[in-house]
Amino acid sequence: MTNETTPELRRGWTTGACATAATKAALMRLWGGAFPQEVGITLPKGETPVFPLVLTEAGAGFARVGITKDAGDDPDVTHGALIVVTVTVSLGGVVFAAGEGVGTVTKAGLPIAVGEPAINPVPREMITAVVQEMADRFGQPPDIRVEVSVPGGRALALKTWNPRLGIEGGLSILGTTGVVRPFSCAAWIASIHRGIDVARAEKLPHVAGCTGATSEKAVQALYDLPDHAMLDMGDFAGGMLKYLVKRPVGRVTIGGGIGKMTKLAQGAVDLHSKRSQVDFAGLADLSGDMRVAEANTALEAYEIAGSALAEKVAGQALAQVQARFGSPDIAFDIVIIDRKGAIIARAGA
CATH class of the missing domain: 3.30.2110.10 (CbiD-like)
Structure with missing residues (x-):
């Protein structure tokens, strides 16, 4: 050995x-x-x-x-x-x-x-x-x-x-x-913070943080948001949300695919695959379909249980965000998209 x-x-x-x-x-x-x-x-x-x-x-x-x-x-x-x-x-x-x-x-x-x-x-x-x-x-x-x-x-x-x-x-x-320092999470989060600072200085009423380019494109088109309203959240939902609690913007949309939004719904705020995982037993309980417990990915779970699961994930993600980062100064909403960029579920404002 x-x-x-x-x-x-x-x-x-x-x-x-x-x-x-x-x-x-x-x-x-x-x-x-x-x-x-x-x-x-x-x-x-x-x-x-x-x-x-x-x-x-x-x-x-x-x-x-x-x-x-x-x-x-x-x-x-x-x-x-x-x-x-x-x-x-x-x-x-x-x-x-x-x-x-x-x-x-x-x-x-x-x-x-x-x-x-x-x-x-x-x-x-x-x-x-x-x-x-x-x-x-x-x-x-x-x-x-x-x-x-x-x-x-x-x-x-x-x-x-x-x-x-x-x-x-x-x-x-x-x-x-x-x-x-290689692969610095701190540097990425600092860039998110600067994006929030600019949005506040511009007095934007609505910003959005998304997990990737596909969800960002869908959310930006949905709300007709300017480029500087789009925060490069990536996997760092917590880094974005903690800063927003201290420096609020009136409306905050969080967008992403079913996998990362499931992690958010289950309480994770670092959505990277190496730092958080989907709990499929919990997802099965949420969906009411025990077949979901045997899924290998959240996308497979969605394919098994359908749009009702996506809506429940969106609702639970919103509840998690509001419970941990809720503020009278911020209205949150969640948008879930599929791999082609189509919106499959929404919750919130």
Whole structure:
């Protein structure tokens, strides 16, 4: 008998960390006269990564550095992207600018003001600290314009939540710790929270969280909701609902297929297949059809018991949500769809 261990997933570095390192290396050229071969920075929790420089350019009054983002083993759309920073002297203080492929904030509710480059607060703090560090080292005033670019970022941003959040023209420069941890649930949930913040700032009366693209399309069409009303809930119903309790929106629709909505009906709020399972005996009791207990999937159970089961699941899911997250400020409803996107059951508002 052998013992096998799962190899540890490799972590990576955020776009914010890459931009900070690129800023430091560019200032070493602007103020010190030479580019380093690699550059190290200290992240908020004390990690000290070192980044090789893959692009270096300089001229009269500017220096530019590019660093390739390594997201480790996380399936990050920006893995392999080139993060480029160009530094020039500003009229006063650290000034941020969005270059090619970096978005601009166009909707309220995000932690960056409307009209500002989509460079999040912690990366701004990290970059500002590096500017001060280099200014102290080279005896210069910390008056620097930092332009961040991501070649190809406009196309990459279409694979993110940025368009829905009102970030136009490209990617966000992100990171609260500087570290990308593989398959981070926290990062996904944080994006859901930002979607809620934007919806509230826009004073939307109705938002929807769905488990996937098919249910999202059906729910959006059912209620004629704008894109920024659609929260990318995925499996994280609990992460969405807990935040909504504190920051309510008047009406909240939860949509998904029969399998994930059954889990919700049975009390799960993390709907991922590895973290929650359908209780088929309980589903049989709910349906009143004991054949359902022998089903292998919720879809098979639905095929056995028919639309009456779907309606009961929708009703029980609504009851679970109201019991755990009910608020006088929120009206909930549930929409269940089949694999083709047809609505098979509804409950609630």
